[in-house]
Amino acid sequence: MGSDVPDPARRVVVLSGxxxxxxxxxxxxxxxxxxxxAIAPTVTTRPIRRGEVDGSPYYFVDDETFDRKIDAGEFLEWAVVHRRARYGTPRAAVEEALAAGRPVLIEVDLQGARQVRHTMPEAYFVFLAPPSWDELVRRLVGRGTESAEERERRLATAREELAAEAEFDATVVNTDVGNVCRELVALLGSSPSHARRH
Incomplete structure (x- = not known):
């Protein structure tokens, strides 16, 4: 679906999963x-969690502020995630990094990745996959941060997202965080990557 190597003039990698x-x-x-x-920040309407700091990496806003940003065209993409809170990527932050010659990594959900494909088709799209479905369920349940209802909602979303893997330019299986990071850094640079390509 995209070129094998990101355009060196606009090195944008979109990570989803x-x-x-x-x-x-x-x-x-x-x-x-x-x-x-340069890692694109995220604006969200979800409540701030214990230990989080506004502005790193999330900017927490109310629904009215988020609506104003949508109306002003300030988002490269935005979506409702898990049928609840809204998340968006500020267009200006990405464009400023690119203008400065810095590679940009954007982390979004599937809805967001699809929007970026329309607004920035030259980007390179990477799907972060779990080693297996059972491992994904174990990680989700093991976090202990969601209620049973929320876990079921997220699992339903995860099934839909896994089915969309073929829409991406490459897949990286998250068996080791260090290896995943090296893959992404390689994709953001000019060196070839060993990611599996479709």
Missing amino acids: PSAVGKTTVMRRLRAEYPEL
Whole structure:
């Protein structure tokens, strides 16, 4: 579906995958070990969780503020996630990083990835997959942060997201966070990647 190597003039990699596959862990490691990467921030209407800080990596806003940003065309993509809170990627943050010559990584859900494919088709799309469905369920239940109802909702969403894997340019299986990070950094640079391509 896209070229094998991202356009060097606009190096944007979009990372997506099902809930609990480990996207947050991967992004946390990337921020710590690869500070040269520009990682697009996220604006969300979900409540702030214990230990989180506004602006790193989420900006927490109310529904009215989010609506104003939509109306002003400030999002590269936005979506309702798990049928509840809204999340969006600020267009300006991505464009500023690209203008400065920095590679950009955007982490979004499936809805967001599909929107970015329309708004920025030159981006390279990577699907982060679990080693197996059973492992995904174990990770989701093991987090202990969601109610039973929320877990079922997320599992239903995850099934839909796994079925969309073929829409992506490459798949990276999250068996080791360090390896996933190296794959993504390779994709954001000019060196070839060993990610499985469709």
